[in-house]
Each structure stands twice: as C-alpha cells, then as structure tokens.
Amino acid sequence: MPLTFFTPGPAQLYPTFEKHLQTFVAGQLGSISHRSQQYRDLHRFTVEQLRLLLNVPDTHAILFLGSASEAWERILFSCVELESFHLVNGSFSKKFYDYSNALNKYAHKYEKPMGQGFSAAEIVVPEYAELMCVTHNETSSGVQMPVAEIHKLKTKYPDKFIAVDMVSSAPYPELDYSLIDNAFFSVQKAFGLPAGLGVWIVSEKCLEKARLIKEQYSIGAHNDLLTLWKNAKNNETPATPNVMGIYLLGKIAEDFNSLGVSNIRKDTERKAQLLYQFIQSHDAYSAFVNIKEYQSQTVVVANTTLPSADVIKGAKAKGLVVGSGYGEHKATQIRIANFPATSLEQTEELIKVLGDL
C-alpha cells in the first residue's frame, strides 16, 4: 500500500514528480554539461518560473545551494560584518542564531518559548545589529510570523537587512521583495521534491554589502555570494549543481503557476482551517499554538492525549504518515504538514482517521 506523507519534510512528493523525473531521465539530462547552453536554458527556466510564482523582482537573484541550512551560513557571511539579530522560538530559528556564533559574529537574540510568536511592535533590535533573522514558519513548533509583521519589522528598521526563513512554507507567504532582502527555502517541503537543493533569493543591496565585508573579512569560499551572483547572471552555478533538483523544481513551479499561486494559497488555508477545527474540537487533540494569527498554515502541531507514538502508529496502519513532535515534545505532539502535495480529500481522510483512533 502506498503511504501518504503528512510529514513536514521530507514530505509527500508532488503528484507530477514522477512524470517530470521520467522526462529528465529520458532526455539524459543527468549527463549534460553544466557549462552548456542546454543547461543554461534549464536553469533559466527554473529561475523564471520561481520569479513568476513568488513575484521576485529583477533587483533580486535566485540562487541554488545544497540546502537551506547552507543559506543560513551564506546570508550571515554576506550581510553581517560583526553583529546579527535573531528571533528565536524553536529549533530552526535557534540554529540560524547558532550559525552566527559559529562564524564568530556577535549574535543577539530575542527568544520566546516554543509555540509562541512575535509581533513587530514588541521587537527591539540592537543598534549595531546589521541583519534581522526571522523565521516565517518554525517547523519545530508550528508557529508562523505573519507576513504583515515581517514587513512591519523591516519598515521599523529600514536600514537593517532582513532574512526570512520560509523553508517549510514557500510558496505560501506572499513576501514583498521591495522590503525583503533575503528569503530562502528547500525543495523537500511544500514543493514536494526529494531533498538536496536549497534556494536563496537575495537582493543587490546584499551583494554590495558582501563586497564591502570582503575588503576586511572572509565571506566564505564555496558558494560565496559574489561568485554565485556572477555565475547566476549567466544562468550557471560556480560548482556542478544538483541539475536534477533544479530541473524538477522548475517543472513543479510551472505546475504551481498553472494552478495559480493564489489558488494554492487558498487551498492551503482551507485545508489548514479544517485541520485546526478538528484538533480544537476533538478531545484527543489540542492546538499547540493558541493564538490564531501565529498558527502555521503549513505545519499544524497538535498536542495528543494518547502518546503521540500511538497516534502515529494508528494513522500509519491506515496508510497515513504524520510527523512526531520535535525535541522535548516528541512524545506528546504530532506535526501535520499541509503542503500542496496533499489534497483536500487526503486531508479529510486524515482527519477521519485521527478522529477514529
């Protein structure tokens, strides 16, 4: 029996994945040179489809990395000479903060317990922090920072750079790239692809900053922003990239564009609404995130009265895979991914199965 994955990444593969994979294999695209026109056309196609999908202006480059975690490092190298600032409310926002310390930057943080969210009004960014690091969707806790709050934060501190982790939510958040300097995601979440590719959307202003930093400090050697940007101008990458991942991402983005991103966003909200209604009304579950505006639309986290392992096992027996809680919440929570690869019907089926356990 094939399983349906509601896990928050790696996740259910998008229904068209296999078709696109077959086209890739039949076209022998795994063997083409990454310095050929054929590759450059493939690369440009993916960038164009992502630009359309996410409404990314020409002031920003769309760059490919090995993973979104790599983006954390490259953004810190490129935008921070000395000090960064981080909103921390879960494991992944904490890792972004840890990366800054590991690069010997001075990392400030405003931290809240897992499950709590941030509004722009309450945030005070230290004077010398050059970059504000925010997580649109904290995969570990199911907290989202509303896009309007992210925009307000940048408007409050227009002279500081901002970086938005949308690893487990893109293409859901509708970011305004006239405000957002950096955003990044990986393909094994809402794009429904196998892992192994990260995408970094970055502005010309960051490029200028990286140039300045490089006069005095290292901005890294592998996939440093200056070299990535220069190669991207020519629809290439500095090193041999994950050509298969880039091809598949372009095809999935094209599929999303055919559906229309606003429809994808509406579907996401509709399915999220059903999931939250269910966990809030059923005795065996409750929402971990209590404030509605902070409830993630793409990763729904529920406390379980049964041990979560029993819930996971019970659902799996029906062919449905949900994620365990993260870290200290492993035994008492489940995480349900709500990505485009799982349909309204599959979501209703999951709700029925979870309700009957």
Next chain:
Amino acid sequence: MPLTFFTPGPAQLYPTFEKHLQTFVAGQLGSISHRSQQYRDLHRFTVEQLRLLLNVPDTHAILFLGSASEAWERILFSCVELESFHLVNGSFSKKFYDYSNALNKYAHKYEKPMGQGFSAAEIVVPEYAELMCVTHNETSSGVQMPVAEIHKLKTKYPDKFIAVDMVSSAPYPELDYSLIDNAFFSVQKAFGLPAGLGVWIVSEKCLEKARLIKEQYSIGAHNDLLTLWKNAKNNETPATPNVMGIYLLGKIAEDFNSLGVSNIRKDTERKAQLLYQFIQSHDAYSAFVNIKEYQSQTVVVANTTLPSADVIKGAKAKGLVVGSGYGEHKATQIRIANFPATSLEQTEELIKVLGDL
C-alpha cells in the same frame, strides 16, 4: 537516438542507475524522514559499501556534502589554522588554492603549467604549511599524480595533513588511508550518477585538529566537521541531505563491489591504454600529457589538428559525446572521460568514430 557521454562530468550515467532510481521511487524513499531508522539504515548501507570499495578504515569517517567543491572549503576550515600548501597544475587545483585565500588563510603553491605533473622528490613544502593539497586527477588537463607519489609526499612530511582531490578518478586510485588524512569526490564522475552530492573521507586526526582550531577561529557553521562527524556516528547528517543521491551512491558502490574494484581498475587501465594508443598513433590527435606516468587513466586529453568543435560535432552526429578542452584549450583539445559507465565496446566504437572523422 540515445547519446553515449564520454564527458568528464556530468558524465554517462551508470547502466544500473535507472533500475535503482525506480526502486527509490517505488519505495517512496524521497519522503522518509532523515531522522528515521529507515534513513539511518540507508545511510549506513552506503557508508559500508564505500568503505569496502575504497578500503577505508574505521579511523576515517565518510561524510556527505552538497558537492566536492564544498569539501575544499570544509577541509581548509578543519585542517588549516593559518597556512596551506597547494600543488597547482590546472583549473581545479587552482580553485582549491583560491578557496584557501578566500578563507583568509595564507596559501602557498607550487605551480606548473597545465599538462605537467608532480613527483614527490621535487616538492618542498614550506615549514609552516599545515595541509598539503594535491589533486590526484586534474580534470581540466588530464594529468594524474601517481598514487605512489602522493604516498611518498606524505611520508616525506608525516607531520603535515594531506588532502587528495579524487573528484574525477575515485574509485580508481588505491589510496592507503593509513597515510591519507582527507580524500573527496563527487558522484557525477566515475560513479555515473546525476550531480548534487559530494563525499568527504576524513580521519580522526583532522577532527582533533578542527577541535583545536575552533578554540580560536571559526571552522564554519554549515557542515562543520565536528557536527558532521557527530551526526555520522549515528548514520545521520546535520541538515536534510540528498537522500536520493546517498541511496543511489550506495547501490552503485554495491554494484562496483560485486564486480570487484580490482576488475574495475583493470578495465579502466585497459580502456585508457586503447585511448592513448589511438591518439598517439593517429595523425589528427596527440596526447596533451606526454609523460606516461602522469597520463590520467580516467580523463584522457587529446590535442586535435581539426578545430575541436568539429571533432565534437562529428562524434555527436554518431551519438557519442566528448568534452571540449578546458579554458584556453577549449578550441584545440578534446577531453574523453574513461569511467566505469562506458564499456570497452563503447570505447572501441568511439575510437573508430574519432578515427574516421
């Protein structure tokens, strides 16, 4: 008509690639959690097959990165506090050197023109250089450094670390890991897989050194050696890895082990012998590398009397793809990959086609 790729990477995919890919897809392995026992078993299988294939002892970890270029950076971060030393005789050995400068290390080099090789006897490593960076197979020029010379170099300087770039030759070189501290390769060369995965073989001594360096300097944040090593002990990676690439690499390594690595090495040498005999005897071609012991067994580079674009076009019309020369030699050379994915019969066919042009 399907093409046969004799290009030096991305290259011809290994004949069993499609079968393994289908198994991956059918098993829904693109959706499994990278923190599950199922993933850890997959990861361990690949490491075990590589350990067997390359004869890697337990003193060394086998780690996964986004590309071999990333390995350059991670090795420099981990083994060099202040100074590195590089043998440079082509574009890729030059990039390793450039990476060291970009990380603000002091990089020494001993440089020769493209096409020339190195022997241990002639090399003098500066006193304070901590790491010797050597390229077993310079993909840009088709020069190899004989394994015996690499071992001699380490024996001459036993207190310095050594890193061996075997990107476009592994599993051909039979390295003695009691001497070799670091070696690395990527999967889109002789392993016949799509690009997007690098492999770093690294010793416990490097781990100790990285710990010492970290007391004073940054050793990077993403895929830093301490975190990679700790995760590898548990058959995991710090970030979500290219699970598909790791799975396929394990299956191809298993196929290689079934054939026996000594047979693969013998086949490689037999095919290389045919290719060199041909280009040395035919008026339209000549070997770029003149000294036999420096002639790469896996990337054969030939000067062409015709413009190389005409040779490439003529071969392609017969379904055979060879690579162009690299950089300044683009118009006057061809590069022929001699990897396990192309058989003796296909090599003989290529020789016939090139001979008839």
